[in-house]
Amino acid sequence: MLKAKITRLSVSDVRFPTSLEQHGSDAMHTDPDYSVAYVVIETDGGLKGYGLTFTLGKGTEIVVCAVEALSAFVVGTCLEEIVSDFRAFYRLLTSDGQMRWIGPEKGVIQLATAAVLNAVWDLWARAEGKPLWKLLVDMDAKKLISCIDFRYITDALTEQEALDILLKGQEGKRQREEQMLKEGYPAYTTSCAWIGYPDQQLKQLCTEALKDGWTRFKVKVGVDLQDDIRRCRLIRQIIGPSNTLMIDANQRWDVGEAVTWVTSLAEFQPLWIEEPTSPDDILGHATISKALAPLGIGVATGEQCHNRVMFKQLLQASALQFVQIDSCRLGSVNENLAVLLMACKFQVPVCPHAGGVGLCELVQHLILFDYISVSASLHNRMCEYVDHLHEHFKSPVEIQNAHYMPPKDPGYSTEMLEESVLQHQYPQGDVWQGHPGC
Numbered sequence: 001m002l003k004a005k006i007t008r009l010s011v012s013d014v015r016f017p018t019s020l021e022q023h024g025s026d027a028m029h030t031d032p033d034y035s036v037a038y039v040v041i042e043t044d045g046g047l048k049g050y051g052l053t054f055t056l057g058k059g060t061e062i063v064v065c066a067v068e069a070l071s072a073f074v075v076g077t078c079l080e081e082i083v084s085d086f087r088a089f090y091r092l093l094t095s096d097g098q099m100r101w102i103g104p105e106k107g108v109i110q111l112a113t114a115a116v117l118n119a120v121w122d123l124w125a126r127a128e129g130k131p132l133w134k135l136l137v138d139m140d141a142k143k144l145i146s147c148i149d150f151r152y153i154t155d156a157l158t159e160q161e162a163l164d165i166l167l168k169g170q171e172g173k174r175q176r177e178e179q180m181l182k183e184g185y186p187a188y189t190t191s192c193a194w195i196g197y198p199d200q201q202l203k204q205l206c207t208e209a210l211k212d213g214w215t216r217f218k219v220k221v222g223v224d225l226q227d228d229i230r231r232c233r234l235i236r237q238i239i240g241p242s243n244t245l246m247i248d249a250n251q252r253w254d255v256g257e258a259v260t261w262v263t264s265l266a267e268f269q270p271l272w273i274e275e276p277t278s279p280d281d282i283l284g285h286a287t288i289s290k291a292l293a294p295l296g297i298g299v300a301t302g303e304q305c306h307n308r309v310m311f312k313q314l315l316q317a318s319a320l321q322f323v324q325i326d327s328c329r330l331g332s333v334n335e336n337l338a339v340l341l342m343a344c345k346f347q348v349p350v351c352p353h354a355g356g357v358g359l360c361e362l363v364q365h366l367i368l369f370d371y372i373s374v375s376a377s378l379h380n381r382m383c384e385y386v387d388h389l390h391e392h393f394k395s396p397v398e399i400q401n402a403h404y405m406p407p408k409d410p411g412y413s414t415e416m417l418e419e420s421v422l423q424h425q426y427p428q429g430d431v432w433q434g435h436p437g438c
C-alpha cells in the first residue's frame with residue numbers, strides 16, 4: 001500500500017449556506033458560510049486519501065487555486081517516499097522558492113498546505129489500516145519527530161527535548177488509551193450562543209444542551225457590551241454557578257478595550273476570553289493575560305495562529321493560558337505535532353479549536369494523541385464541539401455524554417459523502433441554484 005503512486009489530486013470548492021440562519025456568526029464574521037477546499041488524492045493501487053481545510057464562503061476559491069498550485073509536488077510521488085522523510089516533504093511544500101513569497105507558512109498558502117497534507121495523512125492512516133490518532137499513538141517516537149520541521153523553534157524546543165517528552169509519554173500510555181476508548185475526551189459546546197442567535201434561541205439551546213449532559217459552554221461576545229452582559233447573565237442563570245463558561249470575541253478589540261470589556265464581564269466568571277485582539281499581536285495578548293490574571297480569567301487563542309513560530313512566541317511571552325490548535329490553520333499534523341510538544345514543555349493546556357466543516361472530525365485525532373502520548377493530563381483541557389454539518393461525513397464524530405469517542409475507521413475522518421460534495425459544490429451544486437449572490 002505504501003508503495004502506491006499518487007496519480008491525481010483534485011480539489012473542490014464546497015460551501016454550506018450557514019449564514020442564512022446565523023450559525024457560526026461572531027463579532028467579526030457576521031455572515032459565515034461554512035466551507036471547505038476539499039482534496040482527494042488518488043493512487044494507482046486504488047486507495048484514496050481525503051483532505052480539507054476550513055474556510056468561509058468567498059475565500060474558498062482562492063484556497064482552491066493555492067491547492068492546485070501545490071498539487072504538482074504530490075502527483076507522481078509515492079506515499080512511502082513522502083513518509084520516509086516527511087519533514088523534507090513538509091519543507092518542499094512550504095519552502096518553494098517562488099510560492100513561499102505569498103506566505104511563508106501563513107495565510108492562504110498555509111491553509112492549502114494543510115488541505116493537501118491532511119489528505120496525505122489520511123492516506124497514510126488508511127494504508128496502515130488505523131484511525132489517525134492510533135497511527136500517531138503507535139508510531140515510534142523518532143519517526144514522529146522526523147515529521148516535524150524544527151526550523152525556527154529550536155530556541156524553544158529542541159529535537160532532543162521533543163523526543164524526551166515522547167519517551168516520558170510512554171509511561172501509562174496503554175491505560176490512557178483504554179480510558180479514552182471507554183470514556184472519550186471531554187468536550188465543550190459552542191452551538192448554543194452564536195452572536196446572531198436571539199435570546200429565546202439561546203435559552204432553548206442551552207437548556208437542551210444541559211439535558212444532554214453538557215457542562216461547558218462558550219458564548220460569542222464583542223459587538224455591544226450591554227448585549228454581552230445580558231447574554232452572559234442569561235446563560236449563567238441557566239447553567240448555574242458550577243458549570244463552565246467561556247467567552248469569545250473573535251479579535252474584535254484593541255488591547256486596552258479588551259481589558260476593560262472583559263473586566264465588565266468578570267462577574268460571570270468566564271474561564272477564558274478567546275481571541276480578544278488581533279491574532280498576530282503577541283505582546284498585546286501578553287498584556288491582556290497579565291491584566292486579567294487577577295480576575296481568574298485566562299486568554300485563549302490559536303484558531304487563526306498560522307504557524308508554530310507564532311505559537312512559540314505566544315508561549316515564550318506567557319501571552320496565552322490555553323493553546324487552541326487548529327487542524328487546518330496550521331500546516332497539517334506535522335505542524336500540530338510541533339505545537340503540542342511545545343505546549344507540553346511550557347505546561348500550557350491545549351484546548352483545540354473545532355466546529356466549522358470537519359474541524360471536529362479532524363482535531364479529535366490530534367487531541368487524543370496529545371492526551372495518550374504527550375500531555376497525559378486532562379486538567380483544564382477540553383476540545384471544542386459544534387453541532388453542525390457532521391452528517392456530510394463518512395465517519396462523523398461520535399459524542400457521548402459530552403465526550404468525543406475515539407474514531408475507529410481507518411484514516412483522518414476527512415472523507416465527505418459524495419452526494420454532499422456534489423450538492424454543495426459552488427456554484428454548480430443544487431444547494432446554490434437560485435441562491436442570492438450565486
Ligand SMILES: C[C@H](O)[C@@H](O)[C@@H](O)[C@H](O)C(=O)O
Binds near residue numbers: 248
Ligand atoms: C466563524 C466561526 O464560526 C468562528 O466564529 C468560530 O470558529 C469560533 O471562533 C469558535 O471558536 O468556534
Ligand SMILES: [Mg+2]
Binds near residue numbers: 248
Ligand atoms: Mg473562536
